Amino acid sequence: xxxxxxxxxxxxxxxxxxxxxxxxxxxxxxxxxxxxxxxxxxxxxxxxxxxxxxxxxxxxxxxxxxxxxxxxxxxxxxxxxxxxxxxxxxxxxxxxxxxxxxxxxxxxxxxxxxxxxxxxxxxxxxxxxxxxxxxxxxxxxxxxxxxxxxxxxxxxxxxxxxxxxxxxxxxxxxxxxxxxxxxxxxxxxxxxxxxxxxxxxxxxxxxxxxxxxxxxxxxxxxxxxxxxxxxxxxxxxxxxxxxxxxxxxxxxxxxxxxxxxxxxxxxxxxxxxxxxxxxxxxxxxxxxxxxxxxxxxxxxxxxxxxxxxxxxxxxxxxxxxxxxxxxxxxxxxxxxxxxxxxxxxxxxxxxxxxxxxxxxxxxxxxxxxxxxxxxxxxxxxxxxxxxxxxxxxxxxxxxxx
Amino acid sequence: xxxxxxxxxxxxxxxxxxxxxxxxxxxxxxxxxxxxxxxxxxxxxxxxxxxxxxxxxxxxxxxxxxxxxxxxxxxxxxxxxxxxxxxxxxxxxxxxxxxxxxxxxxxxxxxxxxxxxxxxxxxxxxxxxxxxxxxxxxxxxxxxxxxxxxxxxxxxxxxxxxxxxxxxxxxxxxxxxxxxxxxxxxxxxxxxxxxxx
Numbered sequence: 376x377x378x379x380x381x382x383x384x385x386x387x388x389x390x391x392x393x394x395x396x397x398x399x400x401x402x403x404x405x406x407x408x409x410x411x412x413x414x415x416x417x418x419x420x421x422x423x424x425x426x427x428x429x430x431x432x433x434x435x436x437x438x439x440x441x442x443x444x445x446x447x448x449x450x451x452x453x454x455x456x457x458x459x460x461x462x463x464x465x466x467x468x469x470x471x472x473x474x475x476x477x478x479x480x481x482x483x484x485x486x487x488x489x490x491x492x493x494x495x496x497x498x499x500x501x502x503x504x505x506x507x508x509x510x511x512x513x514x515x516x517x518x519x520x521x522x523x524x525x526x527x528x529x530x531x532x533x534x535x536x537x538x539x540x541x542x543x544x545x546x547x548x549x550x551x552x553x554x555x556x557x558x559x560x561x562x563x564x565x566x567x568x569x570x571x572x573x574x575x576x577x578x579x580x581x582x583x584x585x586x587x588x589x590x591x592x593x594x595x596x597x598x599x600x601x602x603x604x605x606x607x608x609x610x611x612x613x614x615x616x617x618x619x620x621x622x623x624x625x626x627x628x629x630x631x632x633x634x635x636x637x638x639x640x641x642x643x644x645x646x647x648x649x650x651x652x653x654x655x656x657x658x659x660x661x662x663x664x665x666x667x668x669x670x671x672x673x674x675x676x677x678x679x680x681x682x683x684x685x686x687x688x689x690x691x692x693x694x695x696x697x698x699x700x701x702x703x704x705x706x707x708x709x710x711x712x713x714x715x716x717x718x719x720x721x722x723x724x725x726x727x728x729x730x731x732x733x734x735x736x737x738x739x740x741x742x743x744x745x746x747x748x749x750x751x752x753x754x755x756x757x758x759x760x761x762x763x764x765x766x767x768x769x770x771x772x773x774x775x776x
Numbered sequence: 777x778x779x780x781x782x783x784x785x786x787x788x789x790x791x792x793x794x795x796x797x798x799x800x801x802x803x804x805x806x807x808x809x810x811x812x813x814x815x816x817x818x819x820x821x822x823x824x825x826x827x828x829x830x831x832x833x834x835x836x837x838x839x840x841x842x843x844x845x846x847x848x849x850x851x852x853x854x855x856x857x858x859x860x861x862x863x864x865x866x867x868x869x870x871x872x873x874x875x876x877x878x879x880x881x882x883x884x885x886x887x888x889x890x891x892x893x894x895x896x897x898x899x900x901x902x903x904x905x906x907x908x909x910x911x912x913x914x915x916x917x918x919x920x921x922x923x924x925x926x927x928x929x930x931x932x933x934x935x936x937x938x939x940x941x942x943x944x945x946x947x948x949x950x951x952x953x954x955x956x957x958x959x960x961x962x963x964x965x966x967x968x969x970x971x972x973x
Contacts, residue, residue, distance in 0.1 A: 402825040
């Protein structure tokens with residue numbers, strides 16, 4: 376076999392073996408939520424298998440509920456708990472709340488405090504606070520006894536979140552340590568504390584003033600109200616740091632911090648019947664539900680096929696047809712004229728059924744809003760050149776009153 | 777491809793599936809450059825798919841998707857090698873198990889085996905997947921000069937293999953010398969292979 380022949384043979388398209396195709400198909404199925412499969416915390420125990428396990432941003436079908444199992448925890452007494460009856464810094468400034476907004480969320484029971492601590496080695500993790508509405512849940516954990524230098528990102532090697540008794544739904548979650556940075560109205564990273572931009576070459580700091588760290592989890596569900604009042608089990612495994620370009624956490628403290636409690640929350644929303652066409656997009660905005668931390672909208676949006684050219688691994692091009700997406704929710708305009716144009720955080724969207732033209736879109740909001748002060752909803756009509764900010768020319772503006 | 781990457785970053789599972797399926801040939805070939813059998817390659821690819829889905833939002837520039845994905849894949853392959861090394865550390869390890877099925881890829885498998893393990897991956901990434909040496913340097917986290925060296929030596933080794941097959945009947949003393957080196961280094965590769973498989 377000649378050298379050139381060897382290279383040519385290796386370049387040639389080959390048959391992907393059945394075992395490879397099968398396992399890849401299983402992974403795709405898991406991602407599309409057609410099959411439940413534990414991955415990060417595989418367990419064959421009946422307790423775990425009967426729980427609803429969420430995977431970061433995966434969509435999966437859930438099993439029927441089972442009774443909660445008792446898990447050993449350190450739960451603060453009333454006096455000690457009071458020390459944690461305060462907002463986590465990450466949620467307070469990350470969601471850019473005002474004192475008044477925080478009080479409203481507490482009064483509605485949308486924000487609640489747990490104060491449950493587990494110690495492994497020298498590291499104590501406290502489930503500090505949650506904020507829960509119909510579609511989203513934020514969880515904040517305080518981590519004490521673990522130091523990282525500025526510029527070094529801490530992480531857990533495994534995170535498992537399981538919500539019981541949530542019926543048949545799809546959802547997902549993501550999680551990370553709070554770094555004090557939020558996107559501004561133009562999408563640029565700024566310090567949440569004072570709004571100053573992230574400096575060039577500036578080292579990101581994950582450490583709070585008291586030396587602790589905050590680990591945040593955000594969960595999302597496609598099904599309304601599936602988190603409120605539901606038992607939840609969270610496991611955080613092996614604490615460490617991300618070193619260099621490494622994808623995996625370099626473990627510094629081994630252990631598993633386990634938490635069980637019941638999520639409080641509020642299903643209170645402001646609902647709008649809108650029936651407003653969005654320009655010539657083909658979409659008509661039907662309804663909107665607005666809570667202080669999320670929005671859910673529905674459109675009538677007859678399917679529009681979009682064919683695009685894609686390139687395969689050999690550089691050959693082929694055509695692929697997909698459905699167009701309805702105009703994205705962008706933000707809100709308040710009664711005082713304030714525009715929040717990049718308000719949509721994580722979310723999900725799509726047709727409600729294969730044979731339906733009703734398209735739903737649900738988004739977490741990047742900041743807490745006063746829903747009574749919303750004057751208009753904003754949707755993306757077009758994107759400006761480069762990194763220019765969105766202006767009214769780029770938006771469909773839908774008054775809600 | 778960038779459109780699919782952007783849609784996948786917006787949690788479009790269908791776009792993500794289409795994107796990853798378009799990379800199956802690449803992923804399989806790269807994984808087989810590291811792993812000895814199909815089943816391990818299947819595990820590495822499956823894990824890569826799930827990890828890419830989890831971490832799509834961390835990919836800052838869609839143009840770097842393939843490089844980013846290949847880095848994840850190679851990490852997964854190395855994880856599998858490490859696990860096997862731990863499991864089999866004290867055992868007598870057999871030669872590369874031949875679990876490849878079917879006649880269809882026989883020629884491809886033979887071509888793969890003809891490459892020295894040490895140079896197999898860089899040759900696969902450079903010649904088969906079309907990465908630049910600077911990209912391979914990023915993917916493997918080794919200096920670009922090392923990539924170039926391995927490529928050159930891999931090419932040289934292929935040439936020597938060719939020469940050995942073609943010239944056994946009538947070789948000059950110089951050619952015989954090269955062959956001796958080849959055989960010696962192949963023994964070293966055998967030792968390494970026994971440790972890793």
